[in-house]
């Protein structure tokens with residue numbers, strides 16, 4: 001084994017692992033951080049988006065990762081069209097990889113190296129090498145969320161190159177005027193340049209099965225309906241993300257314990273329960289780790305566990321809404337929940353996406369005539385509604 005010249009070894013150079021490495025490089029450059037990523041580059045193939053209002057601190061860490069930004073965004077429903085003011089930003093995995101290579105020397109950023117085994121002070125790679133470290137953080141993503149239940153947000157997104165300008169000046173974060181299939185369906189469109197638009201066909205569905213061919217065809221239909229002529233598809237991504245309605249956090253934590261000091265990202269359930277988004281949450285956690293005086297394995301383990309537990313506690317309201325969405329609303333009526341939600345005030349909507357809803361916000365979200373049958377809502381909250389899927393196997 002090599003000499004222990006690493007203070008913190010991060011397993012997985014995805015969103016969470018990458019942001020921890022960048023946060024330490026920016027705020028604690030004396031801490032010797034190393035990242036071990038199985039892919040040829042960090043971050044895989046992703047466009048990660050977030051609202052400007054989601055990020056209170058650490059904006060300078062995200063700045064070099066941002067590929068596009070817009071002032072405001074639109075939502076479209078059968079009975080509501082609205083432009084909201086919150087700035088919207090998109091980060092790409094390509095830029096994450098570039099920033100990580102700028103921040104970490106090649107000895108500290110190892111790509112193309114699957115980790116086969118890890119402990120609190122040790123990392124073993126598939127090529128036989130071993131590294132000693134003061135502490136190890138597991139940020140290798142997750143293949144499922146055991147001991148949790150809910151549904152899925154699944155999608156295929158394509159960057160379309162058009163023969164003529166599309167005419168959009170800001171993103172359409174939800175276009176739910178499209179035909180409803182497989183739960184709640186909406187299209188998401190990001191105008192990256194005058195001739196380039198990223199179009200994602202998205203579903204809040206009861207099962208994780210992704211009909212890639214079908215979704216590609218619907219993206220083509222959507223483009224045609226807008227009058228866009230597609231010259232090329234420059235990039236494609238797909239996702240099947242867990243939407244969390246309920247769970248046993250302690251059992252989950254034990255089940256995903258890989259013996260390392262701490263966990264980060266989706267492996268620690270550090271996601272928004274209803275939107276499945278994690279970028280602002282990953283950034284907050286990365287910044288928190290940088291504030292710790294003690295970076296020993298025990299300290300990181302305790303701090304990571306306490307943070308994830310508190311995040312779980314704060315997610316109670318969003319899990320309850322997920323239970324209503326999946327347990328009370330018949331799939332074809334799920335769009336009504338979002339249509340109503342987007343009639344609420346902008347600050348409330350911003351706090352909702354940031355995972356910072358106040359008690360008054362919660363009352364406002366729940367007040368008034370519910371968009372789902374009252375009996376079904378009560379039954380779902382009492383655990384007697386439409387049965388929820390286990391999130392243990394697929395994510």
Ligand SMILES: Cc1cc2nc3c(=O)[nH]c(=O)nc-3n(C[C@H](O)[C@H](O)[C@H](O)COP(=O)(O)OP(=O)(O)OC[C@H]3O[C@@H](n4cnc5c(N)ncnc54)[C@H](O)[C@@H]3O)c2cc1C
Pocket residue numbers: 011012013014015016017036037038039042043044045046047048049050113114115116139140141142237238239240241264265266267276277278279280
């Ligand atoms: C296509 C897609 C789009 C998304 N869009 C958004 C969005 O717009 N906004 C948002 O907030 N969230 C988004 N999400 C949700 C969420 O933010 C992502 O899933 C996020 O990438 C999770 O971060 P993570 O670091 O936990 O996992 P990942 O980013 O998946 O990182 C895990 C990393 O670990 C590596 N790894 C795995 N096993 C090993 C091993 N044995 N050895 C070494 N390395 C290993 C993987 O290669 C990967 O790079 C999206 C998810 C997907 C799939």
